[in-house]
Amino acid sequence: MDSVTFRIFRFDPETEDSPRYQDYEYELEPGVTLLNSLNTIRSKQDATIAYRMSCGSAICGSCAMRANGHAVLACKTQTSELVKDGVIQIDPLGNMKVIHDLVVDLEPFWGSLRKVKPYLQPDTTNNPELEREQTQEQFLLIDDVTTCILCGACFSDCNALEVDENFLGPATLAKAHRFIYDSRDSKTEERLEDISELHGVWDCTHCAECSTRCPTETKPLARIEEIREAAMKAGVHGNNGARHVLGFRETVGKSGRLNENYLPPRSVGFFNIPGLLGLLPVGIRMLMRGKNPPLIHHSIDKVDEVKKIFSRFEEYRK
Ligand code: SF4
Ligand code: SF4
Ligand code: FES
Known part of the structure; x- marks a missing residue:
């Protein structure tokens, strides 16, 4: 058995002014999880x-904490993999206040969830009693994300x-x-509009x-990319993010490279005066530090090849 030092964050804001670390010597046995180890330290x-x-089996989501600076689920992580x-x-x-030692106030996490109305809103106008069936293909679209255990690690x-x-x-x-x-949900467009805001x-x-x-298999970044795709397809374009994507495609599709003078005003909107004024300080700072892009935007040498890629992509989309 190897001896390992557990350096554990300790803080009771009700009785202490600042956090500290406390070391515990622990005899590591093979096959134990981080949660097993903490339970042993606590009981002995x-x-x-x-x-x-x-x-204790990666279902309830309550044992998330940081090990060596990164969030992990303690009951799903082998202690031996963490020793450095x-x-x-x-x-x-992180990103939440400490209540006591490793216990944080999860209210910012729950508060954020509540903002997106995390429940099904089916169309019940004609037949509220109707059973709403899904095909296997339809369920597979949400299969991964239903594995989220709301642990807060992300x-x-x-x-x-x-x-x-x-955010x-x-x-x-x-x-x-x-x-x-x-x-089965009937509020797709409203949801896309809301989620595309600042x-x-x-x-x-x-x-x-x-x-x-x-x-879990939720893998949020992949889901974020899919929401963006759905928003673009649904024509939810009246926001900085969607305009940024469109501007990116316009300039690269035309000249083969990004026109960095065009992209910022295209993103905030050419008639959005407060938005355009908001860009000024950054523009001036760039100018003063010689970071501003050339005023005249040139195409790359083989721009026709780039245009071909874009037109093939358009055909593929159709
Ligand atoms: S997406 Fe993953 S990390 Fe985030 S709360 Fe759900 S299970 Fe935890
Ligand atoms: S990919 Fe996006 S949502 Fe995920 S951690 Fe990074 S900034 Fe946050
Ligand atoms: S204790 Fe339930 S997920 Fe770890």
């Missing part, structure tokens, strides 16, 4: 360590949430996907951390 060394757990130079550092989930490690606490976050966007793609589906920065951290 220190009964005051606070953390959440319930099912004889140490494992355990912290509470919310904890989302980079966009670190800079914008109002809906990966789990909420995945939950929205589950109803946007559900053949702090919504276009504010994800594609860092992929949510999908890397997710312990």
Whole structure:
């Protein structure tokens, strides 16, 4: 058996001014999970360590925490995989306030979920008693996302949430996907409109951390891409994100390279005066630091090849 140091985040905001780490020496046995190890430390060394757990089998979602800086589900993670130079550092989930040790206040996570009306809204006008069946193909569209156990690991490690606490976050966007793609729901367009607003589906920065951290098949980033696809197909284009995509396609499809002078005003809208004024400070800073793109935009040498790709893609789409 190897000895491992568990460096555990401790903090009781009611009695302490600042957090600290406490070390526990632990004899590692093969095959134990992080949750098994914490339970052993708590029962044999220190009964005051606070953390959440319930099912012990990756179903309830309550034991998410950070190990060596990344969110994991403690009951699904082998302790042996976490040891680094004889140490494992355990912290509470990020992007939420600590209540006690590894227990965080999950209200921002639940509050975000509530914003997307996470329940089925079928059309019940003609026959409220009707059984709403789905084909296997229809169910497969939402199969992956129904595996979400609402553990909050993705919310904890989302980079966009670190800079914008109002961003809906990966789990909420995945939950929205589950109803946007559900053949029995009747509010697809409203859902797409709502989710395309500021702090919504276009504010994800594609860092992929949510999908890397997710312990299920939900993989939020893939779901976010599918929502964007659905929004573009449904013609929900009146927002910065969709205009950005369209502008990107227009300039690359025409000249073979991105026209960085065209893209910002195209994204905020050419007649959106406050939006355009909001771009000015960045533009001036770029100019002062010599980072501004050339005023005259040139096509690349083999632009006809690029145009061919775009026209083939259009044919394929049709
Ligand atoms: S890919 Fe998007 S939603 Fe996922 S963690 Fe990164 S910024 Fe957040
Ligand atoms: S999407 Fe994955 S990481 Fe996020 S809450 Fe659901 S199961 Fe947890
Ligand atoms: S204890 Fe239920 S998911 Fe880990």
